[in-house]
Amino acid sequence: MQSLTTTAHYQQLLGLPSTWMVENVDLSMTAMQVVIRLVYTGKNAICTECGETCSIYDQAPEQKWRHLDTMQFETIIIARLPRANCKEHGVKTVGAPWADRHSRFTLMFEGFVVQLLQHCSNTQAVSTLLGLSWHCVDDIMRRAVKRGMARRGDDSIEHLGIDEKSFRAGQRYVTTLNDLDGARVLEVVETRTNKATKVLLTSLAATQRDNVQSVAMDMWQPFATAVQQILPKADIVHDRYHISSYLNEAVDKIRRQESRTLKAIDDKTLVGSKYTWLRNPENMTPIQRTSLDELLACELKTGRAWSLKNMFRAFWSLTNRDSAIYFFNYWSEAVDRSGLNQLITVKEMMQRHLENILNYFKHRTTNAVSEGLNSKIQLLKASSRGFHSFESYRVRILFYCGKLNMAIS
Ligand SMILES: [Zn+2]
Structure with missing residues (x-):
């Protein structure tokens, strides 16, 4: 027999509105489940389209929602809405006050x-822990981001930033819009076209568009054209982050080419040196610094390219135009004098x-902000083992990098 106190207890725990009553609570030791059956006691129902108070037509078929566990027992709510x-709108199913429409879980x-x-940027770990499917x-997550x-x-x-990120293998991209002062991603779209x-x-809202002063971005024409079209008052800034990646890439191409040439004559000087040329000297350990110095002493093309790349860093600390x-x-x-074509380009x-x-x-x-957001997105990509769709990628980027208030109301 159901004790009165148990139903009253759950009634209180669930914080239900007065139109909903706990009918009974069933504990199944074999299924390790607590099943709470709710019943609607209201005299009227509100139309979801217009908000009018209407008479009740009938009750929809039984539905289930997973709720927070009761101790070690999975807890299920069952009700007919x-x-x-x-x-005006015909027969409309009323929403459950404890859940989002179309969700099989309670808001709590x-x-x-x-x-x-x-707290754990890993969807798989959370799925396993709670016995939920990836979907x-x-x-x-999708509802939380919304x-x-x-x-x-x-x-x-x-101050905005526009950044591209590769998506899956090959030449597929997503483009992110970042708020550089707030260090957050604002929106993500598929491809990097105009x-x-x-x-x-x-x-962005029209008033926001009006106040944008600068947009930091790569030297990619479709981005620049879009900014000129939508934010004509904003300045385009090709910032250090994007310029550095081009310079690093040029040094790396020169290294690869030179390493091949040297290997052909059995010279392995450049083998395994990739990251030596990409790290900034001040971030190097004493051992790394010594190996860089030794490589620079070899008078290689790669060394000359590195010196020119490193020299350009001074540009960013200058005080005026x-x-x-x-x-x-x-x-x-x-x-120009170096004759290094990749760098000249x-x-x-x-x-x-x-x-x-x-x-x-x-x-x-x-x-710093672009770099930080990019490495965060990179980690998301690595921990997800390939996204099922662009939308899932977008949702994860906004979930983890959007600084959104996703609490339940
Ligand atoms: Zn209506």
Whole structure:
């Protein structure tokens, strides 16, 4: 026999509105489950379309929701939702106050899953721990991101960043819009075309678009064109983060080519040296520094390329635009004299975009935020073993890098 206190106890625990009653609570020791059956006691029902109070047409078929566990027992809520008989909209199933529409979990359970996910950036671990499928966790994250995005205000955002990230193998990309002052990702779109970038930028409210002062980005024309079209007042800044990746890439190409040439004559000097040329000297251990010095003493092409790349770092600590122009010309001549084609190509590209590179001295866009967000996204990609879809990738980026308020209300 059901004790009265048990139902009253659960009634209190669930914090139900007065129109819902706990009918009975069933404990199954074999299934290790607590099943709570709820019944609607209201006299009317609210139409989900118009909010009118209507008579009750009937009760929808029984549905189940997983709730927070009761001690070690999985806890299930079972109820039949009333269907409102709206004069205007016909028969409409009323939403459950304890769950999101279309969710098989209660809001409290979803809130718990969100907290777990926030503390452990691994969907698989959370799925296993709670005995949920990957898709269930994915759905919960999706709803959490939707909640968080809806709560975001139209506060002014002055400094934006646009970044691309590869998605799956091959040449597939996603483009992210970042708030550089708030260190968060605002939105993600598939591909890196002009059209996609325009969609990305129009995700900002009109008043926000009006207040943007600068957009840091790669020297990629579709991004620049989109900014000119949607944010005509904002300056484009080709920041240190993006320039450094081109210079690093040029040094790496030169190293690969030279290493092949040397190997052909059985010289293994450059073998295994890839990261030596990519690290900044101040981040090196004494052993790494010694091996760099030894390599530099060999008078290789790679060493010359490295020196020119390293020399350009001084550009970013200059104090004004005029000295930056002077420095750039000086450095360009040195690159030309080196005869290193891969580096000359990058220099020529920088020359074509010099005005936007010099905008750095107006806005002083830091690259720490872009770098931080990018490595965070990289980790998400690595821990997910390939995303099932673009949408799942987008949801994860916003879940972990969007600084959203995803709490249940
Ligand atoms: Zn209605």
